[in-house]
Amino acid sequence: MDATLLATIVLFGTFFLLLILGVPISVGVGVSSILAGLTLVPLEMITFTAAQKLFGGINSFTLLAIIFFMLSGSIMNNGGIAIRLINLAKLFVGRLPGSLAHTNVVGNMLFGSISGSAVASAAAIGSVMNPLQKKEKYDPAFSAAVNIASSPAGLLIPPTTAFIVYSLVSGGTSISALFMAGYLPGILMGLSIMIVAYFIARKEKYPIAEKVNFKQGLAVVLDALPSLSLIVVVIGGIVAGIFTATEAAAVAVVYSMILAAIYREIKLNHIPKILKETIVMTGVVLFLVGTSSIMSWVMAYAGIPQYMTDFLMSISDNPIIILLLMNVILLIIGTFMDITPAILIFTPIFLPIVTNIGIDPVHFGVILVFNLCIGITTPPVGSALxxxxxxxxxxxxxxxKPLFLLYIPLVITLFLVTYFEWISLFIPRLLGLL
Known part of the structure; x- marks a missing residue:
């Protein structure tokens, strides 16, 4: 049997078997990579190389950005900003039929972009919105579906750790360009859900929120402004070249702590819990990054990316067909794999293929993350679900049932983003980042 084919079968066969058996993904990645490596090189070499790659994979200054953004998000999640952002969202979309459903979507877009977590967004916004929607006789299943489907929008709207991970594994794609590229797709994701929610709300005759006067509206805006300013400080600083993404993440932590002090929602005895949450989350991510570095080396040594490129190109050299196949594969992968491991594993496989057909790495990063954002809302293992x-x-x-209705606009928007690259690249090009 061809060495590349054997290594591919051992690598992915072992990985998916361990996944089915419930082994943690990071352990599965490491074990399957070492076993696949044994089909290529002696035990001594794969042992030494695996240890080297495990350490080298996390020995990166860029990874500090993930740690700091996670800490900032944890502070924000416990800092009482959800209700302020919900009030602001309600101010913008409160006069639409089914105003609370639209408020939920916009609230997830705002909170998700600040916290950088779809799960945190679904929990924080959902816990506030569900009682309000229940009080106004919304179908609980519909309310939950809207909350779940819109919770990943913040993973596209920066700052987001998903793009930092992609930048790391793709060989240094500009984080600034990726951040700017996520804005329009993230907004379109939210708007597509709101369009379907609008028609359902009209059919079910869900109520419209009461009109607020100028004074009330101004108070809501001023109350939410400090939270929203985090995005301006972080993204503005990166784009203006004042600081790098890693430095911006550290600034976000300081800003979050100041904001928590202003809102007085976090007490001193909450800090150990926040730090513990961050340590656990970053420990999981960093170990996964390390084991994925072993997998990347094995795939490169075996020539698996080139093997996959040749295979897909043998099916068609038409970019439309290749991108369609990739979207289908990534949508399936997203149903049983979380976003970070999927980025780490499949970027080295698909990136050489898309660059070979002339797709910009920034544009592909958005396509990849968009696909996996849908995945975390789907059964059987979607975390946001x-x-x-x-x-x-x-x-x-x-x-x-109501969630399937919302998958339709999400998939349509995904294909719009896939085949109209200006949606992703318009802002980065406008700002001279490409």
Whole structure:
């Protein structure tokens, strides 16, 4: 048997088997990579190389940005900003039919972009919105579906760790360009859900929020302004060249602490819990990055990316067909794999293929993250799906029907973003980042 084919079968066969058996993804990645490596090189070499790659994979200044953004997000999640952002969202979309559903979507877009976590967004926004929607006779399954489907929008709207991970594994794609490229797709993701929610709300005759006067509206804006300013400080600083993404993440931590002091939502005895949350999350991510570095080396040594390129190009050399195949594969992968490991594993496989057909790495980064954002809202293991269901106290089987209606606009928007690259690249080009 061809060495490359054997290594591919051992690598992915072992990995998916361990995944089915419930082994943690990072362990599965490491074990399958070492076993695949044994088909290529002696035991001594793969042992030494694996240890070297495990350390070298996390020995990166850029990874500090992930740690700091996670800490900032944890502070924000406990800092009482959800209700302020919900009030602001309601101010913008409160006069639309089904105003609370639209408020939920916009709230997720705002909170997700600040916290950098779809799960945190689904939990924080959902816990506030579900009682309000229940009070106004919304179908609980519909409310939960809207919350789940819109929770990943903040993973596209910067700052987001997903693009930092992609930048790292793609060989240094500009983080600034990736951040700017995520804005329009993230906004379109939210708007597409709102369009479907609008028609459902009109059909079900869900109420419109009461009109607020100028004084009330100004108070809401001023109350939410300090939280929103984090985005301006972080993204503005990166684009203006004042600081790097890593430095911006550290600034975000300081800003979050100041904001928590202003809102007085976090007490001193909350800090150990926040730090513990961050340590656990970053420990998981960093170990995954390290083991994925072993997998990347094995794939490169075996020539698996080139093998996959030749295979897909043998099917078609038409970029439209190749991107369609990639989207289908990534949508399937997203149903059972979380966003970070999927980026780490599949970027080295697909990036050489897309660059070979002339696709900009920044544009592909947006396509990749968009696909995986949909994945975390889908059964059987979507993290946002389970959190949204738990917060709403609605069984998943009841949520699936309204959720499938929301998958339609999400997939349509995904294909618009895929085939009209200006949606992703317009802002980066406008700012001279490409």
């Amino acid at each position: 389970f959190v949204g269901s738990s917060v709403a106290n609605v069984p998943i089987e009841r949520i699936i």
